[in-house]
Amino acid sequence: MILEKKKGFHDFTVAKGLRSTRQRDVILDIFLSTHQHISVEELYLKIKSSQAGIGYATVYRTLKLFVEAGLAREILLHDGQTRYEHVLAGEHHDHLVCTGCNSIVEFEDETIEKLQNEIAARHGFLIKSHKMEMYGLCANCR
Amino acid sequence: MILEKKKGFHDFTVAKGLRSTRQRDVILDIFLSTHQHISVEELYLKIKSSQAGIGYATVYRTLKLFVEAGLAREILLHDGQTRYEHVLAGEHHDHLVCTGCNSIVEFEDETIEKLQNEIAARHGFLIKSHKMEMYGLCANCR
DNA sequence: CTTGCTGCAAACAGTTTGCAGAACT
């Protein structure tokens, strides 16, 4: 799966006439090795600690490329930080965010997805994407 | 309804030992006179054009008070602007956002709310709030 | 008259951008 993503990104850069650089490889490797929902800062720190000498700006620029290439997705939660999560083909999930420990649990519910489509249709909307987040306390923090 | 809200805010300030000021009255009036989902900047401009001579900082500070007082709610969409919407007692709704014309349609669906609670329970979460946004094209923009 | 509130400007945090040099192709 990681290999697929690497290939996906490679194909994307080729198609777009972009270059393959050491920095992009490192950032992709580290991004793929992380768990979901990493913030730019967290990612930057991981990269920094790998001694690769890569700047903040490059991390930002590269993450945007990942989004364009379809392998990452931006998520905005309720703190001022943009996070990125992996896009897994065909899969969609939503988030349960614990306001106690900031942990994030993912879930997927087909019935909700269906209802969303019905609601959209009722309003004449053509849905491209959606997001749903629930905030509360997880089992540990209650 | 507007009167109720004014009363609500008044009660809140009294309960918290806060003061009633000209600025807060003006901002509340103008906020209540707006449609849903106003951004801080939009609100500030309306206030400015009313010649009240109120600063940006006061608008921010006052909106936070409204949230605390339970009459406004912060919403974060996919542009860098924080918006505020009116809270109507006991009501909860979600948003359909048109990426074409930026219009926002609200909806409410009880079944989804129920499903959310079930999902939360399944993961041991105690839900305090949630938000759901769907992005796509509205009937006009398709 | 005491304390909270305001306006201003400066500070801040996260993100973006201009540019000179480095590095792909």
Next chain:
DNA sequence: AGTTCTGCAAACTGTTTGCAGCAAG
């Protein structure tokens, strides 16, 4: 060689804060 990419620092945007003066109680 030609052009894209990088790192740095400076710029930007939205939001918050410190402070002196103002105003509500």
